[in-house]
Amino acid sequence: MTVPAQVDCLILGAGGAGYPAAFFLAQAGKSALMVDPIGNLGGDCLAEGCVPSKAVREAALVRGLADKFAHFGLRGAAPAVDWRAVMARKDRVQQTRYAQHGEEIAQGGALFVHGRGAITAPDRARIDAANGSTREVGFRHLILATGSRPARLPIPGAELAITSHELFRLGADLPQPEHLVIIGGGYIGVETASMLQALGTRATVLEYTAQLLPGFDAELATFLHASLAQRVRIELSAQVLGIERNGADFTVRYRQNGQEHTVQGDAVLMATGRVPVLPEGFAHLGLQVEHGHVVVDATLRTTNPQVWAPGDVNGRSMLFHSAVRQSLVAAHCIAAGGQAVDRMRFDAVPMTVFTEPELAHVGLTAAQAEAAFGAGAVAVTHYDYATDSRAQIYGETLGFIKLVFDLRNGLLLGAQIAGMDAAQLIAPLALALEQGLGAAALAETAFPHPMLSEGINKAARAFFSSLSA
Template identity: 35%
Template sequence: MERYDLVVIGAGPGGYEAALEAAGLGLRTALIERRQLGGTCLNRGCIPTKALAHAAGLYAELSACGRFGLSAEQLRCDPAALAAYRQSTVETLRGGIALRLKQKKVDLFQGSGLVTAPHRVRVEPPQGGALELEAQNILVAAGAKPAVPPIPGAQLPGVMTSDELLEWGGPPFGTLLVIGGGVIGVEFASIYAALGSRVVILEALDGLLANLDRELGQSLKLLFKKRGVQVHTGARVEALEPAGEKGRLCCRYTEKGVPAECGADAVLLAVGRTPCGLGAFAPGVAPASEKGRLLVNSAFATSLPGVYAIGDAIGGAQLAHLATAQGLAVVRALAGKAPGLRLDVVPACVYTEPEIASVGLSADEAKARGLAVQSKKYPMSANGRSVLTGQERGFIKVVYDPAGRAVLGAQLMCARATDLVGEFGLAIANGLTVEQMAAAIRPHPTFSEGISEVLRSC
């Protein structure tokens, strides 16, 4: 039986980065993955989605290049070439992970990993021939899968989760119906609208991106409306049915209590993701759980001795970078080192057009906690780089303590928001004040000048 200091189940961002860190700290490490290296993020989530978003953004920009004095003829979307670009991006990054694991001497096992007892893991390769590993510690990073709601007709042809939609190799749909107005739903809506599809979003809650500052969702809804995307909030789906035309679908729903229906060529189910952590345990061995998510303490330890869990498997914010940070924290603790990361300062990013990002507290969240805060907003319509690149509605908002002047949060909706938000995360993690952030000179003309402007207004 092979013996390891750490066995990691799941090679997504949380798992493979933890394995690399552990090996770098001198721990003999094994990594088990039943599908492809990189997990959901690389193969069925973050990377392929953002590759499509990049391509769709270029398509939309070229379609409107006349405003810059340019012209483009015979512009079209080549579905096969688009799929090839997406796949080559994934394979390039997957190869990079494999090389890093080899360089760090992490033992990689292909197959399903099952915890059979404390300190015991069975690997079940797809070709058969199970083997047993002994581990001083086990880290479960099994991720999550798309949730399929109990809607009549959810299994009909043409009804897809994000996994199936990413594998779609055909042309953009005439009409795409998106059920769910969270991050996954609005990202795919933005992509397909840019590629020329008619997009309809049905969201059961009162607004888009309900987990973020409400102004972000409100502004995105206005932009979607301008681009022809129909957004229905307070909409509850009753059933999906075949429509009269071959291959078409009909969705029956109620919007604020009023019955309605919508026809579509395809339907995306984007109502969240279900944790897969329990699938990493043999029958009768699973630790404490709740609604499918593994329960852990502040050190990410489960109720089984020596077994830890991170990422989507434990619920909470389902973000690749958070899973990575949690995995690094576990490994560094096992090696007797400080975490090195602030796990309470986690940026959230949405890759629509324009991008959306948030970190720290919103003004509403701060007030709900009884904190006295102030917020200031700078409209990016006054930013030189935004004007010359033809950006639409956008802003940068900062939330701060009026007494001590510490930066407490920020919400951004503008070009490169997902890059700019890192400045605010750094400030919050280090307790910087508005004045300390504002002391830096930011180059002109850049989107980052918007940060200086909003800070100077505080």
């Protein structure tokens, strides 16, 4: 492929923050060049994140059905776990999607280079292709979609821990841990603990703060803690001090309540968040950076009007589906000559945690809403899974839907869900938040029966009827 000397838009990274913009701009008649070191679409989400981890998680859920046989009047042995076969299936899912993305590249209209880009001037970059060729390219606009990588704590022995990369990458060949010590109780840590425990691994989670899932709604975090603690050892307020190797095992030292403790396992997972990946020569762009993240406005434009930074590099909402929307916002504005024709609503991006049970949330918590609008300005309605027909059928009656409404106008401000199907249920609530809908729309829509989504309708009706009274 011939790389031109000048393009309208250079896109560094072909993950969720990169390829939607590249294809949109190409279809809009702009010359778009996309460069990615993986050589395909999907970024880390497909390479080592959401897709492969959920492939393993679904295997854990299927195996876990055996634990529920008695509820349905069934009998039989739980299936044995073949770790290598589970991981091979994960690889097949990844390879299927890579083949699909390869077709998208061929048909998308944007130029694609397997390689890396280095910034050499405010409007120029060096493209180092994987085949060894190098080319200088000028650009009118730059989309910085270089994503993020797993973070490691600055502690002795940090290099002894694996990350989500080693665990879920294509072709991962790690044996199944017998006892996995997980440093970090955020969503990556708890998801991994949940799925691997269901496949037969003992797991210990060490979380630095006093709450599992720090930053989450307290009721959601407490719900998950109570459920997960029945299967997984969880240590809160645990400051990890170091990791040491002892033969085939590892010892993790941590301080808790002023005392030092240790826990041993045959593998240690560092699940302490992710940090942005910035290209070589980044300083040439003159961008404002705060806490390691590129500062952007609601159009994803940086402090350099030529540069846009959707996705993980801005740290605003480090999720694949958020990156896709951010990518398109940036592309819409670039295609309009830099005008702010579209804006990102970060508060309307749903967050899901694929543990067993699931969690999901979008928008404001009740506490955040009261802090923003004043005490007494919001109303919270609950729908308890114990009263739901589908939850009763499945025997999954522990859970709830919580909706936060603005008392002044009835608009939805936020939602939190814990329990079965939470990741699916949050989608219509994110739509309602994005579109400025409220209790009336949710209460007057007929939701299918017998499905848990009826709970959204019933919770909205409870609030809406109180407004009408």
